[in-house]
Amino acid sequence: MQEDTQVHVGIDLQPGTLTLTRNGKDLAVYHALVQFASPHANPWAAQEVKFSAKGPDGKSVGLTVDLLNDTWDGPRADVPDAIWKVVALAATSAGDVGITYAPPGRA
Known part of the structure; x- marks a missing residue:
């Protein structure tokens, strides 16, 4: 089994x-970890992004965005375009390990 x-x-x-909003509070993102x-x-798929951000109070917070739909067979429809841009940037950064990837609707 592979x-x-x-x-x-x-x-x-x-x-x-990049600013993300959670529960009405703006979070200033400073790091993203894309899986x-x-x-x-099978072809590469982006599964999730874990963001590190600072809240309005200056404290660090984490935020995870699932990128696959509930059946795991395609992208989640409600993911903002800005997050897909972060995913595409991460894929470009990983080009040396063989990842080729395009955000949904841009293949």
């Missing part, structure tokens, strides 16, 4: 380049 191939790609973001997988040698 195991799923996974790659985690971390990227640092400049302050002010890519190639299950059973």
Whole structure:
């Protein structure tokens, strides 16, 4: 049985380049960790992004965004375009390990 191939790609973001809102509070993102997988040698898929951010009070918080729909057979429809841009940037950064990836609707 072949195991799923996974790659985690971390990227640092400049302050002010991405703000996410959770429970009505703006979070200033400074790091993203994107998980890519190639299950059973299938094409690469982005599964989730873990964001590190600072809240309005200056405290660090984490936020995880699931990128696959509930049946795990395609992208989640409600993911904002800005998050897909972060995923594409991470995929570009991981090009040296063989990841080729395009956000949904841009293949």
